[in-house]
Amino acid sequence: MKTVRGFASATVGNVACGFDVLGFAIKEPGDEVILTLSERKHSSCPVTISSISGDEGKLPLDPKKNTSSFVVLKFLEHLRAQKGIAFNGHISLELKKHLPLSSGMGSSAASAAAALAAANELLGQPCTKMELVHFAIEGERVACGSAHADNAAPAILGNFVLIRSYTPLDLIVIPPPDELYCSLVHPHTELRTSFARSVLPNEIPLKMATQQWGNVGALVAGLLTADYPLIGRSLIDVVAEPKRAPLIPGFFEVKEAAQRAGALGCSIAGSGPSIFAFSSSPDTAREAGIAMQEAFLTSKAKLPSDMWVSPICREGARIL
Known part of the structure; x- marks a missing residue:
């Protein structure tokens, strides 16, 4: 018996x-x-889930339907088909959820990334972290029906990750500026990714597209040059935020509160309902986070929330 966390x-x-x-x-x-x-082997499936905690019984125990076990199955298939490594044993999986579900905080990606890091270590590190991203993305397909990489890739690799292309997958890792801090506030409500995606337009006007492209390019430039004012004025989303903001009670009040507290900029975390803000010091990030929480409480919905202040994680998925 060998155990890895x-x-x-x-x-x-x-x-x-x-x-x-x-x-x-x-x-x-x-x-x-x-x-x-x-x-x-304990069953016909090489991976079984022994327990899940922290999910209030919402996540499936079927290893082919749970994100964390599904990516391990894909990992084992890859080892057999591409690396000639046959797996004849059994893996028992225990999932400890500390991230809220349907939160916009990459909950499914975190479970997949943690499982892949453990599986890779368990079997002697046959894959690079970049290879593991491919399996983590497939876990997103199971979780929400869309194989997007903007949570899965940074969950594995850390840092900022830019997806230049999905076919073929081409990822650019962007180390963060040293003094960039994130305030992440999660209101006590859920917003399913599939629903948040359903409200988005299938087409956008050219003028809107050029605005968005300009902001993406400027944001990347700001990150690479540690230009904090540029980072702040580039955090403008003209495509998804206008459609998703009405789905998050108190969003506009929270965004305004973060900016009044000195944050560089503020927007929806993923598909929501969590909201993030960037600051150039830990003290400002904490003040912005507290202001965001107060704005949720004083909004019409009067939502309590959780708040975290953190620098950008450079390490990615790891072994404890």
Whole structure:
């Protein structure tokens, strides 16, 4: 018997203007996955789920329907088909959810990334982290029906990750500026990714597209040059935020509160309902986060929330 514990943290997809092509990881919170390897098979499936905690019984125990186990199955298939490594044992999986479901914090990506980090370690690290991203993306397809990488890639690789292309997958890792901090606030409500995607337009006007392209390019330039004012004025989303903001009670009040507190910029985390803000110091990030929480409480919906302040995680999924 051999046991490995993997961890992967929360991620923010889209990063305002970078719909489906940009994401980043923070240091905490995150999900844990514990894998135990035994030589003898326990069932017809090489991976079984022994327990899930922290999900209030909402996640499936079927290994082909749960994100964390499904990506391990894909990983084992890849080892057999592409690397000639046959797996004849059994893996028991224990999932500890610390991220809220349907939160916009990359919950499914964190579970997948933690499971893949543990599986790779368990079997002697046959794959690079970049290879593991492919399996994590397939986990997103199981979770929400769309194989997007803006949460899965930073959950595995850390840092900011720009997806230049999906076919073939081409990822660019962008290390964060040293003094960039994220305030992430999760109101106590849920917004399913599939529904948040359904409200988006299938086509956008050329003028709107050029605005979005300009902001994405400027945001990347700001990150690479540590130009904090440029980062702030590039956090403008003219495509997804206008459609999704009405789905988040108090969004406009929260965004205004963050900016009044000194944040560089503020937008929806992934598909929501969580909201993130960037600041150039930890003190400002904490003040912005507190202001965002107060705005949720004083909004019409009077929503309580959780708040985290973190630098950008450079490490990605790791072994505990």
